[in-house]
Amino acid sequence: MGSPHSFFWSEKGLREQGTREIVRAVAERVTSSRSYELVDVEVKRERGGHFVRLFVDKQGGIGLDELQSVSEEVSAILDAEDPIDSTYTLEVSSPGLDRPLKTEADYRRFVGRLVKVSSYEPWEGRRHWTGRLQSVDGGTVTLVLEKEKGTLARVPLAKISHGRLEVEFK
Secondary structure, eight states: OOOHHHHHHHHHHHHHHHHHHHHHHHHHHHHHHTTOEEEEEEEEEETTEEEEEEEEEOTTOOOHHHHHHHHHHHHHHHHHHOOSSSOEEEEEEOOOTTOBOOSHHHHHHTTTSEEEEEEEEEETTEEEEEEEEEEEETTEEEEEEGGGTTEEEEEEGGGEEEEEEOOOOO
16 A cells, blocks of 8 residues: 555546546547647646646648637636636647657558657667658558668557657758
């Protein structure tokens, strides 16, 4: 049995996770009604309240007016439903050119693009790969490592801790 101190942290972590999931549900309602993609949700407790960040995108990229309208609607719903136990600051932004890849669908969508992938633990002797995303099949991401003369790297999605698009200038 853990000490009260460690229990306190576990309880706090559960509360923060619950808040994140509630915010995600609200943001999903707003973004899906507009055919936008909710890429990620961050909720962090800060001095004096919470900081809530939403990353929103759409096919072809998202504009400032669209981000502002999502922010206004999500904020209105959060204010009305009051799921956050303190004051909060809401930020809604684009995931950027180097957007994170979170799901198998993200990896499938960006086949052919240059990506950087990191694993939780070493896989086949390494933890970091940069290469062109060739395929996603059977829960495995296949990259062509261009700087390594086209060597293929196959990394299970379950082992990937972080994936992100690399910015390419043509």
